[in-house]
Amino acid sequence: MEQTVTYNKAPLVELIVEVQWPVATIGTTGGPPIVGGQSAAFDLWFQRLTERLRAQGFHNLERLVPHDMFLLAHQPLYRYSLAEDRFPIVQLGHGIFTVNAGPPNYRSWAALRPQVEKAFAALVDTKPTDEPPTTFSRVALRYIDLFDTELRAGASNYAFIRDDLGISIGLPDGLIELASDAGRIYPTLAVQLPIDGDQNANMTFQVAAGRLGNRSSTDTVMDMSYVVSGNIPVATAAVLAPLDAAHTAIHSWFEKLTSNIRDRMDPIRQA
Known part of the structure; x- marks a missing residue:
């Protein structure tokens, strides 16, 4: 069996897993991508996802954008975190979902992958039926x-x-x-x-x-x-x-x- 090498003094600051999907925006060409209107489907998705993530231990929820500010596409709006650790965290916004990890509890991709899988399963399973997005447009590590x-x-x-x-x-x-x-x-x-x-x-x-x-x-x-x-x-x-x-x-x-x-x-x- 192939051995996995990890490091006690790894230089890692943060690992970011991200998916994006298209979002309808308003504004002028070259301006900020302001989310067009309030989406009831997104709100329902957020509520369902929150329940699933809480079941996974993500009990802390923080809103990152004040209520009186414009919402931008592909900008995290909500952050979920565990009660005891800085990492991992999960973030959701209009057109974006991320899983972030880092020290001290990140050891390897193999160890993190099951948690990433569970987080994305929660995202996919809680998406309202017949509502956008129909596809993701970007996956990044x-x-x-x-x-x-x-x-x-x-x-x-x-x-x-x-x-x-x-x-x-x-x-x-x-x-x-x-x-x-x-x-x-x-x-x-x-x-x-x-x-x-x-x-x-x-x-x-x-x-x-x-x-x-x-x-x-x-x-x-x-x-x-x-x-x-x-x-x-x-x-x-x-x-x-x-x-x-x-x-x-x-x-x-x-x-x-x-x-x-x-x-x-x-x-x-x-x-």
Whole structure:
């Protein structure tokens, strides 16, 4: 049996599973996608979903958008969370549903997947019959990682990205020598790749020096997203299949990129 490797000092900040579907909007071209009117079907969906998620332990419910504000398409409106932990959380909005996970209780995709499956089964099963959406338009998996000073072994962000992650950021001859301090070079790289064998899928890889949340330090942030677009059936299995493919691709990239610092992340091998 193949062993699963997890890490005691994993750099993960947050994992986001997301589906989107089309929503009728009003407004001008280029303006914010304001949801057109109040949908009784959405309200019924929300009420049914809330009951199902409570049965799964998501007893905390928070409204993220004030009642006197416009509602935007593909913006989370409600957030469900467990009573005792920050993660996982589930979010619902007009045209969007997410499952978010992260430390300290995220260990692996294999361990999280059953909870993701249950959450999406709840979403699909509680959708009012004969009401939109008829298909999902987007399924995505996103991992956000942060490499702090310990994981960088004291190296600058520029040196860590270049030497440990093995990402070469080419600059014209003589330009790098203009820097007074190489440790204060803040690189940014973003690449979008079409996925071989699936014309509806692409992967976005971003790495940069930056800050997340309330952290005072500037660290290396790595952001990987795998997105499948198209007419995706409103069915749990139809969502899980691209998510599994997404995880395989992202995990493969992560393992290759971090091969030089594996010992620093303190690996644990599980059967």
